[in-house]
């Protein structure tokens with residue numbers, strides 16, 4: 001059985017990781033916390049299995065920020081790249097920040113979530129389903 005391996009890294013390349021498995025549905029999240037964490041209109045995140053995620057280099061650089069009571073955001077303490085988030089409700093999954101992937105990805109985004117809290121200057125111009133919060 002062949003296994004898909006994805007590679008990714010942060011902006012400064014200090015953190016290098018591999019994913020030995022599937023990347024779940026790509027979700028564009030417009031919540032204010034994702035906007036602030038990314039300095040952008042939205043974050044593009046996808047679930048991956050914790051067991052599939054391996055940090056090859058720079059684990060000591062990965063800083064955790066407790067964003068809500070149940071969510072930790074993990075980012076590079078050197079360059080600030082957001083890498084994954086960890087939710088207490090789903091301990092077997094990480095939410096990968098897709099923009100840090102180096103391996104080309106065939107998948108496309110599947111939906112917009114927290115569209116009700118999107119930035120007022122941001123227009124959603126595609127036909128993907130939009131959810132006020134979560135589906």
Ligand SMILES: [Zn+2]
Nearest residue numbers: 010012076079
């Ligand atoms: Zn970095």
Ligand SMILES: [Zn+2]
Nearest residue numbers: 029030031034
């Ligand atoms: Zn969000």
